[in-house]
Amino acid sequence: KNQVEQSPQSLIILEGKNCTLQCNYTVSPFSNLRWYKQDTGRGPVSLTIMTFSENTKSNGRYTATLDADTKQSSLHITASQLSDSASYICVVTSSGTYKYIFGTGTRLKVLA
Amino acid sequence: DVKVTQSSRYLVKRTGEKVFLECVQDMDHENMFWYRQDPGLGLRLIYFSYDVKMKEKGDIPEGYSVSREKKERFSLILESASTNQTSMYLCASSRQGWGTNQPQHFGDGTRLSIL
Numbered sequence: 750k751n752q753v754e755q756s757p758q759s760l761i762i763l764e765g766k767n768c769t770l771q772c773n774y775t776v777s778p779f780s781n782l783r784w785y786k787q788d789t790g791r792g793p794v795s796l797t798i799m800t801f802s803e804n805t806k807s808n809g810r811y812t813a814t815l816d817a818d819t820k821q822s823s824l825h826i827t828a829s830q831l832s833d834s835a836s837y838i839c840v841v842t843s844s845g846t847y848k849y850i851f852g853t854g855t856r857l858k859v860l861a
Numbered sequence: 862d863v864k865v866t867q868s869s870r871y872l873v874k875r876t877g878e879k880v881f882l883e884c885v886q887d888m889d890h891e892n893m894f895w896y897r898q899d900p901g902l903g904l905r906l907i908y909f910s911y912d913v914k915m916k917e918k919g920d921i922p923e924g925y926s927v928s929r930e931k932k933e934r935f936s937l938i939l940e941s942a943s944t945n946q947t948s949m950y951l952c953a954s955s956r957q958g959w960g961t962n963q964p965q966h967f968g969d970g971t972r973l974s975i976l
Contacts (some may be wrong), residue, residue: 792968794967847909847911849904853902
């Protein structure tokens with residue numbers, strides 16, 4: 750069964766600290782992996798999209814990694830800011846289909 | 862910037878009512894999607910459309926229907942609302958092609974309560 754699992758479910762860090770969110774998937778055949786940020790009461794916004802051949806992609810203070818062999822991805826946030834408080838959702842797409850398989854997200858809270 | 866606009870942010874309806882949720886995108890995207898988002902669950906696909914008048918069932922289509930008469934507009938219809946359809950509904954759009962690197966662009970959601 751195609752699944753995407755994220756950990757931790759929630760995380761609290763102090764402003765200025767770094768953190769790493771994890772995503773494991775069992776989707777096959779794999780096409781690409783996406784990370785989205787969802788602020789409370791808003792729709793998800795795309796941060797990065799990575800294909801099979803890419804193992805690192807950055808978007809400002811956000812860096813996503815992908816290990817297609819172990820089917821794992823991580824999202825690293827550097828020098829966190831209060832505005833990083835949000836849910837972060839990992840999404841994997843399967844080749845040749847319209848299927849986007851969503852993880853349940855990691856809820857991050859950054860404290861001053 | 863791509864803009865996906867959902868007609869209502871909050872909506873309260875009664876059981877048995879027919880409910881319409883509207884979504885409009887301004888980037889001439891071919892694909893449009895309706896999801897529902899519930900606590901502890903990932904987004905679940907209700908229906909999607911890859912062209913005008915074309916639609917495909919997603920994972921949870923029961924109790925819902927859709928309409929796409931124009932490229933920019935995708936409507937979700939709850940035929941006879943029930944309390945288990947209380948949820949956050951998200952509309953998204955993207956350029957043509959499956960499993961491509963095109964991002965999905967989401968609206969800000971409609972929080973629907975069925976009493």
